[in-house]
Amino acid sequence: MGTTRDKLVDGLYGLGWAGVKKLPEPAAVALGRRIADFAWKRRGKSVLRLESNLARVVPDATPQQLRELSQAGMRSYMRYWMESFRLPTLDPKRFGTDVEMKDxxxxxxxxxxxxxxxVALPHLANWDLAGAWAVGHLGVPFTTVAERLKPETLYDRFxxxxxxxxxxxxPHNGGAAFGTLARRLRSGGLVCLVADRDLSSSGIEVEFFGATARMPAGPALLAQQTGALLLPATLYYGDSPKMYGRIHPAVEVPTTGTRIEKTGVMTQALADAFAWGIAGHPQDWHMLQRLWLDDLTDQGERP
Structure with missing residues (x-):
């Protein structure tokens, strides 16, 4: 039985899905910006964490520049939500014009x-819109993995x-996800994974913006086990209503080394591609959680 807070969270998201999708697009955009600015001005934990993460990406930024960047980041984050609430109502034909994918x-x-x-990508811009583009524009359905959220009803909504x-x-934590993904790949299918944050605390250590972070081993392990091609992808919004992106060249499986060594090399290659995209458009990186090992304890996030 859910707590009162769980029910409140689920109800608020339900209102978002039910209400925002009925708004005219300009009204939804304006609402998202107002909510973002309100949250940014409150300087809560998520905003401060975003600012701390961005300081790693743009180490030469002044405190004022970081504040401006975090405000732009919150606006980008709320744009993601406003778009996501409206996506199910959009004509699939729009995905070919609303998204421009290089390569x-x-x-x-x-x-x-x-x-x-x-396809492995970081939390840049709108990964759900990129997925809708793959289905609506390319005509290719795909399989993905989602973190189990609380309350359970909210996860069900997602x-x-x-x-x-x-x-x-x-579901991310069910034990059977890896096997199902492998079967989809062996049959020639498409799997898309957001892969810049390890949720298991047992991921692969990579060098990321000059410090050590962990990223999930799954994409590299799947490629090794199934022979599937591993493609990094990065996204950004830019100054227009469009979303832009790039499909990067395939990450090759090394010809020598143990499985762990190969996984480390491949995951570092993904991290390098992600860093390239994030450095170009840091305001569109929606990382409001701790990521680098310096910011974590062995037990998880510090309170």
């Missing part, structure tokens, strides 16, 4: 190979929302 041919050629494709866009959604 799209890399993804198309990888899919045509029949080997299966893993699953139903993403499934309405044409995604198959597996």
């Amino acid at each position: 799209e041919h890399i993804l198309r050629e990888a899919l045509a190979s029949g080997r299966g494709v893993i 699953v139903a929302y993403r499934e309405s866009l044409g995604m198959e959604v597996l």
